[in-house]
Amino acid sequence: MVSRLTSSWVKERWSIARQQREVYLSTFGEAPSVREFYKRPENNPLLQRVKKYAITYEMEFKNSTENYKFFIPQETFYIYTLEENLETRNQIENNTKQALADIFETRRQKEFILENTEVRGVEREDIEYGVIDLNKLKIDKIYSTEIPKAKVTKAKLSNGKKSSEYKYNLDLWR
Numbered sequence: 001m002v003s004r005l006t007s008s009w010v011k012e013r014w015s016i017a018r019q020q021r022e023v024y025l026s027t028f029g030e031a032p033s034v035r036e037f038y039k040r041p042e043n044n045p046l047l048q049r050v051k052k053y054a055i056t057y058e059m060e061f062k063n064s065t066e067n068y069k070f071f072i073p074q075e076t077f078y079i080y081t082l083e084e085n086l087e088t089r090n091q092i093e094n095n096t097k098q099a100l101a102d103i104f105e106t107r108r109q110k111e112f113i114l115e116n117t118e119v120r121g122v123e124r125e126d127i128e129y130g131v132i133d134l135n136k137l138k139i140d141k142i143y144s145t146e147i148p149k150a151k152v153t154k155a156k157l158s159n160g161k162k163s164s165e166y167k168y169n170l171d172l173w174r
Contacts, residue, residue, distance in 0.1 A: 013038060016130055020046045023138045027082060041127050050132060052125045053079045057096050059117040069155045072100065074120070080132060081142040093119040099170040100150055144172055 017037035024046045025031040032045055041047040058074035079092065097117045101110040136143040147170050155163035 013129075016134075019134045020044070023134050024049075026138060027141070041129055044129075047127050047129070047132075049082055050127060050137065051081050052127050053081070053092065054121060054123045054125050055079060055092060055096055055119065056121040056123075057100070057117060057119045059100070059113065061112075061116055067156060069153075071153050071155075072117070073151055073153070075148040075150070076121075077144055077147040078125070079142065079144045080127075080137060082137065089122045092122050095172045096170075099172050102171065103150060103152065103168045147172065 014034070017034050020037040021031050021034050024037070036043075036045050038044075054076055055078070056074060056076045058072060060069070060071040062069050096119050097114050100117050101113040104110050104113060133143065133145070149167040150170055151165055151167050153163060153165045
C-alpha cells in the first residue's frame with residue numbers, strides 16, 4: 001500500500017521532471033523522455049548542464065593616517081546558469097565589482113571600488129533536485145538568487161568611533 005505522502009511526493013517529482021524536460025526541449029531543441037528527468041541530479045540531463053556558483057565578495061580599506069576605515073563586509077550569493085551560456089569567472093567577478101561600484105556617484109569612487117573590491121570565490125556547488133527556478137532558467141539562461149544588500153560602512157577609528165552604515169541593492173544584470 002502506497003501512503004498519501006509518498007504518492008504526493010511522487011506526483012510532485014514527476015511534475016518537476018516534466019517541467020525540466022520542457023526547459024531542456026526549448027533550450028536544446030530535443031529532449032530525452034520524462035523518465036530521464038526524474039533521475040537524481042548526477043544522472044538528470046538538465047541538471048548535468050546547469051551549474052550553480054557561490055559568489056563571495058568583500059572590500060576593506062584602512063587609512064591609518066586619518067584613522068579611517070571604509071568597508072563592505074563579506075557576502076555570498078548564488079548564480080545558476082546553463083552550460084552553453086556560462087559566463088567566465090572574470091565576467092562574473094567584473095559584474096559583481098561593477099554592481100558594487102554602481103552604488104557610488106562619482107567616477108573616482110567607482111574606480112576606487114573596482115580596484116579594491118575582492119571577489120573571494122566563484123565556487124561551483126552541487127545542485128539539489130527541486131531548487132532551480134525553471135521559469136527563470138528557461139527565459140534568461142542565467143539567474144542569481146539571494147543577492148544580499150551591499151552594506152557599506154564608513155568608520156572613524158579614533159576615540160570618537162563615528163560610523164555610518166548604508167545598504168544598497170545590487171544589480172548584476174543591468
